[in-house]
Amino acid sequence: xxxxxASPVLSVRDLTVTYRTDSGPVTxxxxxxxxxxxxxxxxxxxxxxxxxxxxxxxxxxLLPRNATARGSVLFxxxxxxxxxxxxxxxxxxxxxxxxxxxxxxALNPMMTIGGQxxxxxxxxxxxxxxxxxxxxxxxxxxxxxxxxxxxRVDQYPHELSGGMxxxxxxxxxxxxxxxxxxxxxxxxxxxxxxxxxxxxxxERVQDRTDTAVLLITHDLGVVAGIADRVMVMYCGRKLEESxxxxxFHHPAHPYTTGLLxxxxxxxxxxxxLVQIPGQPPLPTERPTGCPFQPRCAHAVPAVCGxxxxxxxxxxxxxxxxxxxxHEIESVTR
Amino acid sequence: MTDSAAxxxxxxxxxxxxxxxxxxxxxxxxxxxxxxxxxxxxxxxLLILTALAISCxxxxxxxxxPHNRQDLLLGAQQPSSAHWLGTDSLGRDYLxxxxxxxxxxxxxxxxxxxxxxxxxxxxxxxxxxxGGWADEVIMxxxxxxxxxxxxxxxxxxxxxxxxxxxxxxxxxAALGWTMIARVVRAQVLTxxxxxxxxxxxxxxxxxxxxxxxxxxxxxxxxxxxxxxLAVASAIILESTTSFLGFGIQPPQSSWGNMLSQAAGLIxxxxxxxxxxPGLAILITVLAxxxxxxxxxxxxxxxxxx
Numbered sequence: 001x002x003x004x005x006a007s008p009v010l011s012v013r014d015l016t017v018t019y020r021t022d023s024g025p026v027t028x029x030x031x032x033x034x035x036x037x038x039x040x041x042x043x044x045x046x047x048x049x050x051x052x053x054x055x056x057x058x059x060x061x062l063l064p065r066n067a068t069a070r071g072s073v074l075f076x077x078x079x080x081x082x083x084x085x086x087x088x089x090x091x092x093x094x095x096x097x098x099x100x101x102x103x104x105x106a107l108n109p110m111m112t113i114g115g116q117x118x119x120x121x122x123x124x125x126x127x128x129x130x131x132x133x134x135x136x137x138x139x140x141x142x143x144x145x146x147x148x149x150x151x152r153v154d155q156y157p158h159e160l161s162g163g164m165x166x167x168x169x170x171x172x173x174x175x176x177x178x179x180x181x182x183x184x185x186x187x188x189x190x191x192x193x194x195x196x197x198x199x200x201x202x203e204r205v206q207d208r209t210d211t212a213v214l215l216i217t218h219d220l221g222v223v224a225g226i227a228d229r230v231m232v233m234y235c236g237r238k239l240e241e242s243x244x245x246x247x248f249h250h251p252a253h254p255y256t257t258g259l260l261x262x263x264x265x266x267x268x269x270x271x272x273l274v275q276i277p278g279q280p281p282l283p284t285e286r287p288t289g290c291p292f293q294p295r296c297a298h299a300v301p302a303v304c305g306x307x308x309x310x311x312x313x314x315x316x317x318x319x320x321x322x323x324x325x326h327e328i329e330s331v332t333r
Numbered sequence: 334m335t336d337s338a339a340x341x342x343x344x345x346x347x348x349x350x351x352x353x354x355x356x357x358x359x360x361x362x363x364x365x366x367x368x369x370x371x372x373x374x375x376x377x378x379l380l381i382l383t384a385l386a387i388s389c390x391x392x393x394x395x396x397x398x399p400h401n402r403q404d405l406l407l408g409a410q411q412p413s414s415a416h417w418l419g420t421d422s423l424g425r426d427y428l429x430x431x432x433x434x435x436x437x438x439x440x441x442x443x444x445x446x447x448x449x450x451x452x453x454x455x456x457x458x459x460x461x462x463x464g465g466w467a468d469e470v471i472m473x474x475x476x477x478x479x480x481x482x483x484x485x486x487x488x489x490x491x492x493x494x495x496x497x498x499x500x501x502x503x504x505x506a507a508l509g510w511t512m513i514a515r516v517v518r519a520q521v522l523t524x525x526x527x528x529x530x531x532x533x534x535x536x537x538x539x540x541x542x543x544x545x546x547x548x549x550x551x552x553x554x555x556x557x558x559x560x561x562l563a564v565a566s567a568i569i570l571e572s573t574t575s576f577l578g579f580g581i582q583p584p585q586s587s588w589g590n591m592l593s594q595a596a597g598l599i600x601x602x603x604x605x606x607x608x609x610p611g612l613a614i615l616i617t618v619l620a621x622x623x624x625x626x627x628x629x630x631x632x633x634x635x636x637x638x
Contacts (some may be wrong), residue, residue, distance in 0.1 A: 107529055
């Protein structure tokens with residue numbers, strides 16, 4: 001489904017997000033650049049605190065007051081970072097939509113699910129009458145696979161199961177046929193069987209509408225399932241970016257290798273899972289040079305502690321932010 | 334999304350887990366009503382309030398004697414079949430006076446509660462939602478209102494503005510809005526960071542829409558309880574001012590100035606007249622509080638069915 005020739009829907013360049021805190025400025029996202037093509041699914045993988053959410057909030061223009069975003073976020077040819085609040089509101093939920101992780105928390109407990117889906121439509125198009133809006137809502141609920149939507153439309157979030165609530169979130173997300181759907185850990189709160197169904201809904205909706213999906217997750221299995229390309233983030237940086245198959249078969253960054261090693265696999269009986277030693281550094285205590293260097297088995301302090309690596313091309317579609325990747329590659333292969 | 338896309342595209346999806354049957358088929362207002370009706374004290378409170386409201390606001394038709402009908406020759410009488418609660422020293426039927434006075438006290442209580450709730454909710458919601466310097470300014474102003482002794486302000490304000498019911502309502506509301514403003518602000522501060530508010534931003538909702546459609550409905554319970562508390566405290570405060578002589582002036586009567594007049598009878602055979610308006614205030618305030626309690630439970634969407 002990947003269409004590399006088409007001009008990207010979303011083009012992020014050198015995005016840097018800084019929070020002003022009592023203990024000084026904290027950089028959550030640092031010089032992040034990536035593109036998303038129409039209809040493509042880009043998985044963003046990273047631990048908590050790696051800057052995934054800060055990056056998406058910056059794209060949506062929803063950073064808290066004490067945060068600033070620099071760089072460039074081009075969406076459909078428009079610079080989102082320069083838009084006024086009013087202009088951004090016209091984009092949010094209309095051209096760019098978000099599906100949150102915890103649907104129970106993200107749905108208003110005092111509003112029917114139908115009311116909330118309808119609001120996602122009517123915020124951007126007030127011309128529809130109540131009846132038309134209701135029909136549209138029922139259609140949307142049907143589209144995301146909610147059985148007997150006509151009975152469900154007047155129910156409240158707490159009356160639905162977790163999977164159903166997540167489907168409602170997706171219905172709200174796709175209500176205006178967005179060009180980009182940001183799915184922020186859409187399956188993390190769900191049972192494995194329900195996860196598969198929800199991912200399936202996202203894929204099917206995407207197939208019909210050519211919506212690009214930015215799938216934020218820490219679950220490599222989810223990425224393997226539906227993403228076209230993957231971006232691995234750590235300490236607010238992009239460490240590696242590549243097509244899904246390449247990343248799983250030939251990871252080019254030691255951090256990615258570590259992540260994959262920590263993943264249980266059904267086809268290999270490992271004595272024990274390999275863990276990455278240490279912990280991600282605190283945002284206020286980032287190491288010099290490569291952010292992963294203190295935990296990296298391949299780190300050479302003279303090099304990795306000094307050089308702050310920019311993404312290097314492994315091949316035309318694959319980049320890694322590791323200055324030693326050629327040397328490591330020759331060792332591990 | 335195109336129309337063709339609106340066709341079901343999940344038909345080949347794996348069969349979804351059998352979804353539980355819709356938990357109910359009753360419209361929401363029925364459920365709220367049923368839950369309220371199950372709350373015994375609230376129902377009793379509502380019945381008492383209704384009875385009080387009908388007899389007080391319908392006093393012109395219901396009261397056994399007209400307002401302020403004096404019978405100086407009759408003078409003070411003990412309760413009898415003609416005058417159930419007796420008469421005061423001017424020969425006025427005390428039951429009738431109680432009902433006419435209740436009309437004023439109830440009206441003031443309700444008006445003050447509504448006015449201060451509207452103002453307080455608006456101010457509190459703005460302070461909590463906007464935050465920053467607006468919050469600082471608004472909360473310092475409410476602090477100012479809270480440290481000023483209400484009785485002193487009432488006395489001065491009513492002395493200079495004249496003690497008409499309208500000015501009493503305005504002054505009491507001006508003093509009363511700070512309570513709900515603080516409560517609403519605190520609630521909004523916690524709600525503001527909830528994910529569904531963020532979700533509302535994400536669908537492109539404007540701030541006024543978020544406040545009106547997403548914040549305020551989640552405050553229904555808090556507001557309902559506060560209205561009831563405000564009615565109660567307004568009735569008490571009006572009674573206090575009238576008792577002290579700043580409030581409703583004779584010949585117009587309220588429960589407060591009835592208390593005030595009856596206070597002079599302590600030690601006489603008519604001291605019981607003190608209990609009549611006092612009990613009326615007590616019963617009203619209790620009933621209003623019970624109703625508020627029931628409303629809060631009834632509006633909780635996650636409450637028991």
